[in-house]
Amino acid sequence: MKKVFINNIGRRKFLKTSLSTLAFATLPKISFAQSNPDVVVIGAGSSGLSATAELMQKGVSVLCVEAMNRTGGRCYSDTSTFGIPIDIGAHWLHGFSENQFAKFGKKHKDKFKIYPEDAPSVVYDGKRKTEATELWKIYKQLKKIKRRSRADVPFITLVPEKIKKNTWFDTAASMVGDSRDLDNFSPHDDNVNWYDPGNGDGLCREGYGSLLAYYRKDVPVKLNTIVSEIKWDGKGVQVVTNKGTISTKACIVTTSIGVLKAEKIKFTPPLPVRKIKALDGVSMTYSNRVLIQLKKKFYKAKKIKNDTWFNTKCNSNGAKSPKTYYGSLKMGGSDVSLFGMSGQFAKDIGEEGDNAMIDFILNDLKSTFGSKFYKKYFIKAKAIAWSKNPFTLGAYTGGIPGKSNNLRRELRMPVGDRIFFAGDATALAFSTVHGADRSGKRAATEVYTSI
Numbered sequence: 481m482k483k484v485f486i487n488n489i490g491r492r493k494f495l496k497t498s499l500s501t502l503a504f505a506t507l508p509k510i511s512f513a514q515s516n517p518d519v520v521v522i523g524a525g526s527s528g529l530s531a532t533a534e535l536m537q538k539g540v541s542v543l544c545v546e547a548m549n550r551t552g553g554r555c556y557s558d559t560s561t562f563g564i565p566i567d568i569g570a571h572w573l574h575g576f577s578e579n580q581f582a583k584f585g586k587k588h589k590d591k592f593k594i595y596p597e598d599a600p601s602v603v604y605d606g607k608r609k610t611e612a613t614e615l616w617k618i619y620k621q622l623k624k625i626k627r628r629s630r631a632d633v634p635f636i637t638l639v640p641e642k643i644k645k646n647t648w649f650d651t652a653a654s655m656v657g658d659s660r661d662l663d664n665f666s667p668h669d670d671n672v673n674w675y676d677p678g679n680g681d682g683l684c685r686e687g688y689g690s691l692l693a694y695y696r697k698d699v700p701v702k703l704n705t706i707v708s709e710i711k712w713d714g715k716g717v718q719v720v721t722n723k724g725t726i727s728t729k730a731c732i733v734t735t736s737i738g739v740l741k742a743e744k745i746k747f748t749p750p751l752p753v754r755k756i757k758a759l760d761g762v763s764m765t766y767s768n769r770v771l772i773q774l775k776k777k778f779y780k781a782k783k784i785k786n787d788t789w790f791n792t793k794c795n796s797n798g799a800k801s802p803k804t805y806y807g808s809l810k811m812g813g814s815d816v817s818l819f820g821m822s823g824q825f826a827k828d829i830g831e832e833g834d835n836a837m838i839d840f841i842l843n844d845l846k847s848t849f850g851s852k853f854y855k856k857y858f859i860k861a862k863a864i865a866w867s868k869n870p871f872t873l874g875a876y877t878g879g880i881p882g883k884s885n886n887l888r889r890e891l892r893m894p895v896g897d898r899i900f901f902a903g904d905a906t907a908l909a910f911s912t913v914h915g916a917d918r919s920g921k922r923a924a925t926e927v928y929t930s931i
C-alpha cells in the first residue's frame with residue numbers, strides 16, 4: 481500500500497484535526513494506522529478511488545473505507561469463475577474518444593487491449609436469425625424521439641400508438657431505455673442533465689474492472705469497513721463504522737443512490753430537505769448479468785465474431801417491463817458470453833434467484849439454437865443481480881420522470897460544508913465508470929478548497 485504523503489500543508493491540517501478530535505475522546509477509537517485523517521472517503525468504487533487519489537496528490541491526509549472485501553464497486557472483473565477476467569458489472573468504455581481509462585489502457589499496451597466497439601449485431605426471432613428490418617426501423621424511430629425530447633415525462637407517453645402496436649416494440653423498448661422501463665425513463669434527465677465530451681463506446685479485452693483496478697492500484701483502502709452513521713452535529717464529522725468511529729474534518733460519500741435511499745447510512749442530524757428531495761427524484765435501475773461459458777465449437781458453428789451484439793424477439797404483450805434480454809457474445813474473443821436483463825423484470829427475476837436468471841436465458845437459447853444447445857455447448861454460468869448486493873442495491877441511476885429538473889446538480893451539492901458527494905449519480909456523464917471517476921476528482925477539489 482502506498483503511504484499517504486503529508487506535505488507541509490497536509491501536516492498542518494493533520495495536526496489541527498488531531499487536536500479537534502480530543503473532543504470525541506469518549507468514543508471508541510478506530511485502530512487504523514491512518515486514524516482521524518482530514519478526510520474520509522466512503523466507498524472504493526471508481527469515484528471513491530478517484531477522490532482518494534486526488535486528495536493524496538494534493539497532500540491531504542485521507543482514509544478511504546470500503547464495505548466489501550474488494551475495491552471497484554460496480555466495476556469489477558471476476559477472475560475466479562472462468563479463470564479469465566470477466567466483467568460482472570460495467571463493461572463498455574462509454575465516451576470512448578475522451579474516456580480517461582481508455583487513454584490509460586492504450587498507454588499500457590503490454591497489459592491491456594483497448595479497442596473501439598464496432599461489433600456486428602445479430603437478431604433472432606426466437607427460432608432463427610432474421611434481418612429484423614422492422615425492429616431496426618422502430619428502434620431508430622424511438623432513438624430519434626429520445627434524442628429530441630427534453631420533456632421531463634415518462635418516455636412511453638411520447639411514443640406513438642402505431643409504434644407500440646408493432647410486434648417488435650417490446651424488443652425495441654428494451655433496447656432504448658438504458659436499463660429502465662419506458663414508463664420510468666425521463667428524456668429530460670438523459671438530454672438536459674447529461675454531459676460528456678467524449679463519444680462512442682470501447683472495450684477492454686481484460687475487463688473494465690481489471691483496468692480500473694490497475695489504474696488505482698496504488699490507492700490504499702481499508703476494506704470490510706461498513707459505515708453506518710455520519711454524525712455532523714458537532715465540529716467536523718464522525719464516521720461510525722463496524723470497526724470504530726473515525727473523527728475527521730470532512731467526508732466524501734460515494735455510495736450508490738440505492739444505499740443512500742435505503743438509509744443504510746444514518747445522518748445525524750438528518751440531511752436537509754433539498755437533499756432528501758433530490759434523492760427522491762432519482763432511483764436505481766436494475767441490470768442483471770448472466771455470464772455463460774460455451775464450448776468454442778458453438779461460436780465456430782454459428783460463425784460468431786468477437787463481442788457480437790445479440791438480440792432476440794420478445795413478445796411481452798406490451799408489458800410495462802419487457803421480459804427479455806440482450807447479449808454480447810464471445811466477449812473479447814473468449815469463450816464467455818455476457819447476457820443482460822433490465823428494468824423491473826430484472827429486479828423480479830433477480831429476487832427468484834440465480835438459477836431463475838440462468839434458466840431464463842438458457843431456455844431462450846435452447847429455443848433459438850436447438851434443444852441440444854445445453855448438452856452440446858454449455859460449460860458454466862454465473863448470475864449477478866446487483867439489486868441484491870447490499871452495498872449497491874441496484875445498477876445505476878435514472879431521474880424519475882417529473883422530478884429530474886436540476887436533479888444532478890442538487891445531488892452534487894455538499895451539506896454543511898463538510899459532507900461532500902461523489903459517485904455516478906452526481907456525475908455529468910452519470911451512471912458511468914468514467915463519469916464516476918471524474919465526480920471523485922470534482923468532490924476532492926471541493927473538499928480541498930473548503931477544509
Ligand SMILES: Cc1cc2nc3c(=O)[nH]c(=O)nc-3n(C[C@H](O)[C@H](O)[C@H](O)COP(=O)(O)OP(=O)(O)OC[C@H]3O[C@@H](n4cnc5c(N)ncnc54)[C@H](O)[C@@H]3O)c2cc1C
Nearest residue numbers: 523525526527547553554570571572707871903904912913
Ligand atoms: C450491471 C451493470 C452494468 C454496467 N455497465 C456499465 C458500462 O458498461 N459502462 C459504464 O461506464 N458503466 C456501467 N455501469 C455503471 C457503473 O458501473 C457505475 O456507474 C460506476 O461503477 C459507479 O461507481 P461509483 O464509485 O459511483 O459507485 P460504486 O461502484 O457503487 O462504489 C461505491 C462503493 O461504496 C461501497 N459502500 C456501499 N455502502 C457502504 C458503506 N455503508 N460503507 C462503506 N462502503 C460502502 C460499495 O461497496 C462500493 O464499493 C454498470 C453498472 C452495472 C451494475
